[in-house]
Amino acid sequence: MFATVMHGPGDVRYERVDEPKLLKPTDAIIKLSATCICGSDLWPYRGLQPQDGPAAMGHEYCGVVVEVGSEVRSLKPGQFVVGSFCLSDNTCPHCQFGFQSSCAQREFMTGAQAPYARVPLAEGTLVATEEMPDAAMIPHMLAVSDVLGTGWYGAVAANVREGGTVVVVGDGAVGLMGVMAAQQMGAGRIIAMSRHESRQKLAREFGATDIVAARGEDGIVEIMDLTDGIGAESVIEAVGMEQSMTQAIGVCRPGGSIGYVGVPHGVSFDGQQLFFRQQRMLGGPAPVRRFLPDLMDRVLQGKIAPGKVFDQSLPLEQVAEGYKAMDERRAIKTMLTVEA
Numbered sequence: 386m387f388a389t390v391m392h393g394p395g396d397v398r399y400e401r402v403d404e405p406k407l408l409k410p411t412d413a414i415i416k417l418s419a420t421c422i423c424g425s426d427l428w429p430y431r432g433l434q435p436q437d438g439p440a441a442m443g444h445e446y447c448g449v450v451v452e453v454g455s456e457v458r459s460l461k462p463g464q465f466v467v468g469s470f471c472l473s474d475n476t477c478p479h480c481q482f483g484f485q486s487s488c489a490q491r492e493f494m495t496g497a498q499a500p501y502a503r504v505p506l507a508e509g510t511l512v513a514t515e516e517m518p519d520a521a522m523i524p525h526m527l528a529v530s531d532v533l534g535t536g537w538y539g540a541v542a543a544n545v546r547e548g549g550t551v552v553v554v555g556d557g558a559v560g561l562m563g564v565m566a567a568q569q570m571g572a573g574r575i576i577a578m579s580r581h582e583s584r585q586k587l588a589r590e591f592g593a594t595d596i597v598a599a600r601g602e603d604g605i606v607e608i609m610d611l612t613d614g615i616g617a618e619s620v621i622e623a624v625g626m627e628q629s630m631t632q633a634i635g636v637c638r639p640g641g642s643i644g645y646v647g648v649p650h651g652v653s654f655d656g657q658q659l660f661f662r663q664q665r666m667l668g669g670p671a672p673v674r675r676f677l678p679d680l681m682d683r684v685l686q687g688k689i690a691p692g693k694v695f696d697q698s699l700p701l702e703q704v705a706e707g708y709k710a711m712d713e714r715r716a717i718k719t720m721l722t723v724e725a
């Protein structure tokens with residue numbers, strides 16, 4: 386088959402690779418219904434994350450089970466499934482505590498920008514639907530796999546509460562999903578920080594009540610003004626840079642919580658500053674598995690349409706153009722369609 390391989394910065398190829406096979410009795414093979422490009426795929430694409438030789442890309446996925454290993458009992462070929470980018474057994478103490486992204490057996494999904502993919506720890510990782518969803522549901526189910534799951538975790542980690550004030554730092558796909566999550570959790574006020582008109586529009590559609598275009602110190606001042614000098618009780622940081630973290634810390638009220646879901650690159654924390662500002666912080670790779678059943682239900686019941694975050698859709702063989710479009714910010718997030 387043909388699949389996506391990154392050979393180095395800026396060098397993504399759709400090329401011939403071996404078909405995935407069951408390697409362990411806990412594996413499953415799925416046929417992708419659709420896949421997509423993640424903001425985190427852009428770190429190695431931009432040369433900001435060292436890479437060890439060619440890498441099979443793709444960790445956001447949904448599709449139909451084709452084959453299962455001998456120890457996979459609850460899944461059957463023909464079922465539609467969604468999984469997380471973190472592969473987990475869903476039985477170890479960390480999984481049972483709701484932190485499947487720190488599973489004792491954790492692996493990270495790769496190779497999903499392809500027509501077929503191997504999913505290790507399938508029984509713990511994949512969640513099946515009762516029926517085959519309509520084609521129109523596929524983008525929304527795909528979004529649950531990572532981008533919505535991560536935005537949702539950001540909101541949970543930021544302790545978003547009914548009626549509360551939330552600031553979302555970052556207007557990429559994850560930040561926009563953080564807005565949607567905060568809206569679903571009943572936040573009273575959702576302030577999205579965004580400078581781009583198309584993203585501001587989506588943020589409003591997803592539930593943002595206020596938009597702040599200013600950044601840095603100006604952005605902090607504007608949000609403090611909007612909140613009567615108090616700051617927000619919940620802040621979702623969805624970028625992972627020093628400036629965005631400073632922004633998040635600067636607008637969070639004492640006793641408030643920051644959920645940081647942008648993978649930090651070059652971010653350091655000042656212990657004394659955190660001590661005296663009295664803020665809670667929880668971050669890390671999202672335990673999407675914890676939220677999958679609930680989020681898949683919300684999609685199937687038509688309560689949310691997170692697939693709207695895909696503003697570009699390309700056939701899988703044009704994956705290189707998808708990376709380019711996201712790198713050049715011509716696309717917020719690119720979905721890759723797979724032939725049925």
Ligand SMILES: [Zn+2]
Pocket residue numbers: 473474475476477478479480481485487488489490
């Ligand atoms: Zn586990």
